Amino acid sequence: MSIIKEFREFIARGNVIDLAVGVIIGAAFNSIVKSLVDQVVMPPIGLATGGLDFSKLEWVLRSENPATEEIEKVAIQYGAFINTIIQFLIVAMAVFVLVKIVNTLRRQHAEEAEAAPAAPTPTEALLAEIRDELKKRP
Helix, strand or coil, rough: HHCCEEEEEEHHHHHHHHHHHHHHHHHHHHHHHHHHHHHHHHHHHHHHCCCHHHHHEEEEEEECCCCCCCCCCEEEHHHHHHHHHHHHHHHHHHHHHHHHHHHHHHHHHHHHHCCCCCCCCCEEEEHHHHHHHHHHCC
């Protein structure tokens, strides 16, 4: 089998396309969550902590020297890390809720399928008619 044909079969599988759609939607969802954290969640938290902006919190290891351009500031930006953790928690919660909804819908669908007996196929119905006719004969 040629590599091109094998690659074409790989791409044509439904799960590869589903994965691509998931990655694209995930990237768009990431920007929504970033905006939610930076513009909605963090301002009230900053207000509650006395006007503290978490994105600017840092631990300076070596300060910047304005006299020389060679020495740049070296800092651990733990505030940005806190924002990233909050973003992760929001994404994790959203994914959890989405999976929970999908699982609930699947369970309901499975229960409905079990509760309602499957209608006989046309072949089964025809065979049942033939059986009934044969039973009527002496």
